[in-house]
Amino acid sequence: MSESTVPEGRRLPTWIIVLSLIVLLAFLGLIGWGLKRSMSGPISIGQKVPEFQMTTFDGQTLRSTDFAGKVIVLNFWASWCKPCEQEARELEEAYQYYKDSGFFWA
Template sequence: MIEELSNKERQTEHPQRWGAILVWIGVLGILLVLGLGLTRSKQGPVGVGEKIPDFILTTFDGDQIDIEDLRGRVVVINFWASWCKPCEQEAAELEQASQSFKDQDVIFLGVDYVDTETEALTYLSKFNITYPNGPDLRTQISQAFRIRGVPETYIVGREGVLVDVRIGPYLSLAEIENAVLGALEQ
């Protein structure tokens, strides 16, 4: 009888022990994922002097732009969203700058962050933006750049190295032009 009781106790303890082990494995897994996320967010955006991440932007027109194909040119990458009021402050000036530099080996790219296509296209139309723009599908590009919000603008030199970062909106056309001219001089 005592042996039977011991066997029954062992049988009920065994599933409970495995349940506790599985709970702890789950908790450790969650902590690991959170820890990696926090570590990554502490890294901040891609920094000046760093090679930018490779990416392919599929534009709203369906074209694919591979950043690798733009080596040898200065590239201005602007992360924006239709719901972002500070983005609206710089939208017209970015378009003006793109027109000013279009014959000087400078290309502007817009990366639409967490938006609907309809709202994004309405935004582009509202500000008469003609340079290539596309959605950041599954936020892959913004994650690669480790952006913190919008707007953020990255100016990439001819060798694919970041030469200027602007967190927040440009306040004037002159600010944008000076940043691009600085990249062209390198």
């Protein structure tokens, strides 16, 4: 026998190989679609945000409808979260930069 010859009876038919590749590509496409969908989040750009309300530390009630057409930044953090500490500094810098521009900060 020569180097890499396969007996004719042991070789897979071409249609099985092609079908296997199609199934594999479909599976990889499904995984990619799922990953893209999971990374996009529940709300897309331009989509209407669900209405919500919250109470500030001083007891003031804020409603999302009061800020229609404006940018709202909600930050959920924890005191034990190390990345949150860095983010808090960055948010404070943003506040100091924009506080005199008429933006509302709660």
